[in-house]
Amino acid sequence: MLLPEQQEKLSELRASLSQSIKREFPENQLIQFLEANVWNVNDAKQQLIDTVEWREKVDADHLPVATKYNGLPSLVACRGYKYVQDVNFVVHPIMSESVIRIANCVGGDCFHKFDKEGHPILIDRTGYHNAKDMGNNVSTLEITNFQIATNEFLNRVIMPEGCELAGKSIHSETAIFDCTNMSLWQFHMNALYHLKAIAEIVQHYYPETLHRLFIVNAPSAFVVMFKVIKPWLNPRTLDKIHVLGKGYESVLLKYIDAENLPTFLGGTCTCSHMPGGCVPLIAQKSKDRFVATEQNERVPTVYNSTTMKAALNDTLLCGALPNTP
Ligand SMILES: [Zn+2]
Secondary structure: OOOHHHHHHHHHHHHHHHHHOOOOOOHHHHHHHHHHOOOOHHHHHHHHHHHHHHHHHHOHHHOOOOOOOOOOOOOOEEEOOOOOOOEOOOOOOOEOHHHHHHHOOOOOEEEEEEOOOOOEEEEEOHHHOOHHHHHHHOOHHHHHHHHHHHHHHHHHHHHHHHHHHHOOOOOOEEEEEEOOOOOHHHOOHHHHHHHHHHHHHHHHHOOOOEEEEEEEOOOHHHHHHHHHHHHHOOHHHHHOEEEOOOOHHHHHHHHOOHHHOEHHHOOOEOOOOOOOOOOOOOOOOHHHOOOOOOOOOOOOOOEOHHHHHHOOOOOOOOOOOOOOO
């Protein structure tokens, strides 16, 4: 529930927007941008206008996302959702070659169920990322396209279920970065610049999409890297980051039910029905890596050009969900 003064700011923002932009904004979105700007109406308005312009420029509304209804292959592993089946990343002919190259650098990522409040949980095997390959073999455009596709997927396919569960607007995720296996060779400058490009897009055009970020099993070397990253993050983002030491399991269990948290993070979930369990580790050995075929086009978009073009006229490809009560 909004406080009376917040309600006032909301009306003020709506009135001010109607004078400069011919478009209706859902209340949730207005609140999201107001929260991101500490309820400053002018700043929220400017960020919304920038976001609308940016979304038109990249045609974000027509980017295809995987659902169980359109059968597009998912770019990230998923567990326990209504609108997308449990999946792992597997090479599919309609994916672009760049997505397969990115998958080979990622240690393992999974959207895994919900926390106690209805925020989807993203678990990332940060310590297994091949940052050097990511920095040297992936372009900034490819990695930012991948991030935008992941954000659109999260917002259109997973968040709606979070809202249903919580009975209120849910627009942010709980993320867990597991640094097990992390070592100094991963602190690769090019990879950190990718991270900077991603942080800029997410903080500006997808504000308030992070609810909490827990960093667990971090080695002392992580502190060095975190000093480099810190200035790129705004204070509101930094407030949401919790670097946890020993005993992190009990903190995670405060926010996440044991059955929704993998055993390797202190919960009871094993996802034994899926190869790789809760968060499959992506093999870093060359013989087990994903291999692109001739069908996977060398384009910076996440899917091949035919699918990208088809999505311009096909709402199902853009993640249309059935109407739910
Ligand atoms: Zn699981």
